Amino acid sequence: MLSHKKEGSGCVLVCLRGFYSCNCRQPEGRKRRREGCWLSLVFLACLLTVCWLYVCMVTFNDREDVNWKGFTILKQWVNWFMVAIIIFAVLTFYYALLLVFALFQIALKEPLELHCVHQVFLLLGVLFVALAVAAFTHGWPGEWPTVAVSLQATGPFLQMGAVVALTLLSWFVIQRVHKARRVGSKILLSLVFSIIVIAVYLSPLLIRLHTPCLSDKIPPKPELIGHRGAPMLAPENTMMSFRRSVACNVTAFETDVQISGDGVPFLMHDHDDFFLRTTDAKHKFAERDFNKSGKLTLEELQTLNAGDWFLKTDPFYTVSQLSDEEKEMATNQTVPSLVQLLDLAQENNISILFDLKNENGTNDTNIIVETILMSGIDPRLIFWLPPTQRSDVKKSAPGFKQYYNNISDMKKEGGTSLNLKYNSLNTDELGKLAKENITVNLWVVNESWLFSLLWCTGVSSVTTNSCHRFQKMTQPDWTLEPTQYTAIWITVDLLSLLIMSGLIYKSLLVQRKKKNRVTDSNGHELNPFLP
Structure with a gap:
């Protein structure tokens, strides 16, 4: 029985040495100080990667910002953020495994001799994470508040x-x-x-x-505003997307408005490298320059396919949830006009909150205001966000509800509605605004933990890509x-x-027992109570 135990422990020791030291034999010539330094570095690397992986996971809500940055550089849409998370998760697991094996060796009183291959990977991994932190801080400083x-x-x-x-x-x-x-x-x-x-x-x-x-006491559930419709269920800024958001019981559509070459407002977010991401314009009009939205008329815009890219790139990994009929419908989507969305909003009594893209002074504002007023929609359903020409808009369309992107402008003009990024204010400030009956909409909220936190805070509404998920929530996650x-x-x-x-x-x-031990000249333990 004893021999079996020895053999079992021997196998364990061999495995431990084999992974940590890449050496199955008992090492000779222990170097305690160096062993301690490497163990400390393994511990610090593990702690660093765990903390950094946590940062990556909580900023996953804004992954599209990173993916969009990659797209502007490489002109190809790839989920770079997910690639980064996988790399850092592998590093974290590797360092955690090293640390666990090291602690087991210490518990078994085995010497620590980190193999040179592990040493190299350890240093390279720490350097890689340090560079990632530096790049994050320099290129994406606005995300650190998300961690808080x-x-x-x-x-x-x-x-x-x-x-x-x-x-x-x-x-x-x-x-x-x-x-x-x-x-x-x-x-x-x-x-x-x-x-x-x-x-x-x-x-x-x-x-x-x-x-x-x-x-x-938990406040009422925030209302949902569909960010470019329901972009997880249909191509963004298409009529299919907005109709899918209607099924999510959103109270408002969020969209982006631009002006075509013949002066007609239409819906499209991208304005740099125009149409490259979400349409087939490069193939249909190969000779055209798409750096400006005014290059195409509305008739030409509506010949573009605005849905194929969604099925091919699967930006939110949700295409598999669509039925064959829905996929076919997505394939046939084109660029909608503002009038089409106004009609849908009026039909379902849903508000519209929009940004102006590629804005061209007062002319764009006048065209859009005139288009809205001529559509016959109830002016109270229009949430006016663009700050330029706001005073003129108030005069020509006093029924519009004015939304502001900062508190100082809102208070200066006597407003009562804010549209802010979710991490621009802390929860104490949000709670104070709620008590002052200020309507606060926060964008863009996609993860349930964040939605739950804002729900507990008492915000009025959130702009989201995940309206279909948040619609089903009856209470915060916890x-x-x-x-x-x-x-x-x-x-x-x-x-x-x-x-x-x-x-x-x-x-x-144990220490007291060691001190009380008595040994003979050969090192054998004796009973101190015997003569």
Whole structure:
């Protein structure tokens, strides 16, 4: 029986050495200091990649910004953001596996000898993540507030996870403290770990103040505004897309308006490299320059195919959810005029919120206002967002509801409606605006955790690509009463403290037993109570 155990443990040791050291034999000539440095680097690399993967996951809501940047450079639509997440997930798993194998070797009192191949990958991976962080900070600085916003949704769960992680690591830290040769090292290690533990234990005091979903009362569900219709279910800014958003019970359409060569407003977002992404204009009008929207008349625009690109690129990985009939319908979509959308909005009593693209001064504004007024739609259904010529629009169309993209302009002009990016204000500011009866619409909200957080905050509406998913939600992803959270928090902390105290006590007993051992001249342990 004993031999079987030895063979089993031997196999485990061989596997551990084989992965971590790429060497199945017992290494000779241990270099403790270098081993400790590499172990520290493995731990830091693992922590860095975990944190960075978290950043990538919470900014997934805005992945189209990254994909659009790649498109403007390479002129080809690829889901670059998903590629980046896969790479960082593989790195995180690799470093976590290295760390787990290292801790097992320490537990089995095996020497740590990180193989040179792992060392190279370790350094290259850390450098790669560091470059990614630098590029993110330089090229996409507006996304860092999203990380802060996400902590208000994930804070309670991250705190509990940190408590569990510290509890599991406590035995390793306790052993390091006992093995440290210098008293100063023992005190420093103990002090640092204790400060981290106390900070994690007490962090819910701050979490309770800044997590809206820790509340006794949940505000009404935000209304849904279809971003370019329902672009996960149909090609964006097409009539099929807007009709699909009607089925999602949206209260407003969000779209982008441009002026054709013959002075007719139509719907299209892209205005640089015009039509290259969402139509077949390059094939149909190969000799034309599409840098400006006014190059084509409305008649020419409506000969373009505005749906094939959706089926080919599958931008949201949702094409597989469409029926054959829906795919055929998507293939036959073209560029709609503003009048077509006004008719659909009037028919279903749905509002319209729009931006002007490739704007050409007052002329574009006048054409659009005149088109809206002539359509016969109720002016109260028009949410006017473009800031240029706003005073003129107020005079010619006083029934339009004015939306502003900053608080100062809204207050200066006596407005009551805002249209802002979801991470431009913190939840405390959003809650204050809600109490002041300010209508706040936030864009673009695609992930359920973010929608749930904003729901708890009390925002009026959100512009979304995911209207079909949010329509089905009857409550936020999670809510807790403050008293319930306090009970859970204290229970988890006490259990962790109890386990750590037990490990410390056990370690002290082991150390005392070692000190009391008596050995003979050959190193054999003797019973100190025998004469």
